[in-house]
Amino acid sequence: MQILLTIYSILLGLVIGSFLNVCIYRYQTKEPISRGRSHCPKCNHTLSWYELIPLFSWIGLRGKCKSCHQPISIQYPIVESITAICFLLIYLKFGITFDTLIYFIFASILIMAAVIDLQTMIIPDRTHIICILCGILLLILHPTQLLDKAIGAIIVCIPLLIIAYATKGMGYGDVKLMGAAGFVLGWQNILFAMMLGSITASVIGIITTRIKKISLKTEMPLGPHLIFGILFCLLYGNQLINWYLTSFF
Template sequence: MNLSFITAPFGFVLGTIIGSFLNVCIYRLPREESIIFPGSHCPKCNSPIKWYDNIPIISYLLLKGKCRYCGEKIPPIYPLVELLSGLLTAGIFFRFGISFDSFYYSILTWFLIVISAIDIKELMVPVKPCYIVMVLGILLSPFTHSVSLIDSILGASLGAGIILFIIESYFIFRNKEGMGYGDANIMAVIGAFLGWKKVFFVIFFASLIGAIVGIIFIISGKDSESPLPFGPFLAIGGYLTIFLGDLLLKFYLGG
């Protein structure tokens, strides 16, 4: 029996539950507020949200996207984050089953969702969460089947180093900032979880997707000088590399 069809639904439910917490992180981290206290509440009337109004996706539909107490509209980004977290986590558990690696890569996936949403909304990347998750990735790496402690440390260093090199080189030749230093923090986290060998695939995917989106923006008449956050592209590249990294390494090494 293929247990993937059992583990994937488990991953989806877990992902949607975590997705509810990710919404709290996305809202509070840029404001430097605690993500623990106070509990979930309506940002307009400050009424605490009861557990039965905090069921991922379902509560939003039952409440018709409004606060039970004041009627304030709840942005659709909340159920979308929960749904995205559920789907991406389901993909991880489908691939790795019920294992430590599934929880390990799920942590990276949840981080990438949060940091991408913040980068898109605020055009900034908070440093402290990146540092905490990077250290967590390094500390947990010896317990995985695919990343050693040395690979993790080198991955964090190489990931950040490559982005910093690109940032400084662009500034030297163009005399203006092309990427933000927050992108180096994101790559440090991704490198810590995936190892140094897969860093190059992440940057390749991110650059390819970024170039495609940039071309679409130009064709559609968007202002070419408008800032385009690169964090989400790194996030997509990181998630794709979780699934394709080993295959690409075998192909590259002639396996």
């Protein structure tokens, strides 16, 4: 049974990842998500069922459209694989619970937002709304966590809001993202996520500027790094915080 549920979580992640790719593409083209069959963005070829199998179709087609033979973005298998890995890790940590279903939704919307931010420098407002709804559902299941989540929503959000307003160097989407995610994770984990996201952004930013030989002042999206920190802390934050507290205090 455990093996079957593990496989199911991976397959579910692949399917949801495929849907996220559709959402990412249609968000930018302004196409309705619920209308029209999936098609090649270059030749408009309507995809057959065997071209829509998550991950395996991309591998089978060797990363090219069957009709026009133009390359299919590597984004598609990457998003599907990342979603499947996240679903697997969430299931292994939280088991068969309502929390798991909520965290599936939470992780999915964050993965979608990370890719959109990479491509457009925008984090859609629906990201924050869905994250807050996830937090509300978790509060219904765990009402004693209200104070922790309330503090989590403001402890990073307010300082970031001041920084964004004063420096104009940070988007308000990042501020809203951390406020909404803090409402889900609680104050300790959102602080850890902020620290981790800032470190990865700094390291990757320095490496990118060296490789591409661009200015350190070049605008880069912060959202994907923050989202990495959020998802990492969702899975391992409490464990690492408890280890730190018991080891050094």
